[in-house]
Amino acid sequence: MSQTRSIAVTVNGRTYEKTVETRRTLVDFLRVDLGLTGTHIGCEHGACGACTVRVEGEAVRSCLMLAVQANGKSIVTVEGLAQGNALNPLQQAFWEKNGLQCGFCTPGMLMTISEFLEEVPSPTEEEVREALSGNVCRCTGYQAIVDAVLQVAAQARAEKEAV
Secondary structure, X not given: OOOEEEEEEEEOOEEEEEEEEOOOEXXXXXXXXXXXXXXXXXXXOOOOOOOEEEEOOEEEEOOOOEHHHHOOOEEEOXXXXXXXXXXXXXHHHHHHOOOOOOOOOHHHHHHHHHHHHHHOOXXXXXXXXXXXXXXXXXXXOOHHHHHHHHHHHHHHHHHHHHO
16 A cells, blocks of 8 residues: 655646655656646656756756655746746757757756756856766757757857846
8 A cells, every 4th residue: 555645846836735655756746746748757767867857956857756855845847947938048049959859858958957057157068068968868969959058158148248
């Protein structure tokens, strides 16, 4: 018999109170219980990065975290990046640079790199590649993704200098 526990989480700015099985992963909670299917399930072992979300600002593999561990925390999924109908600059750059081909890895890439750019606002190509080294993409060869990230960093620098 499985045990359950009540949790309260804030996901993309909205608070949810749910009762979950104590063994339910965060990725299953987000996808099944909340209907936020932008977070993808890849390997279910934390190796591919497709399920990356941000918990309290930190990029985490949601397949390795239990929903009960997220109790009381703030979570941002790929759905939370956009500002209404306007894409986040990273999402826009991935679109413009064709860094999303099949799109399966894209949500995890976006969540990983959104944290990275907050920590390293002016990265080198090598730093971007290192930051993305835990996210597997089988379609793009990564160059378009790296180009998109560098474009966003350059745009942010230009905007900062203009002020």
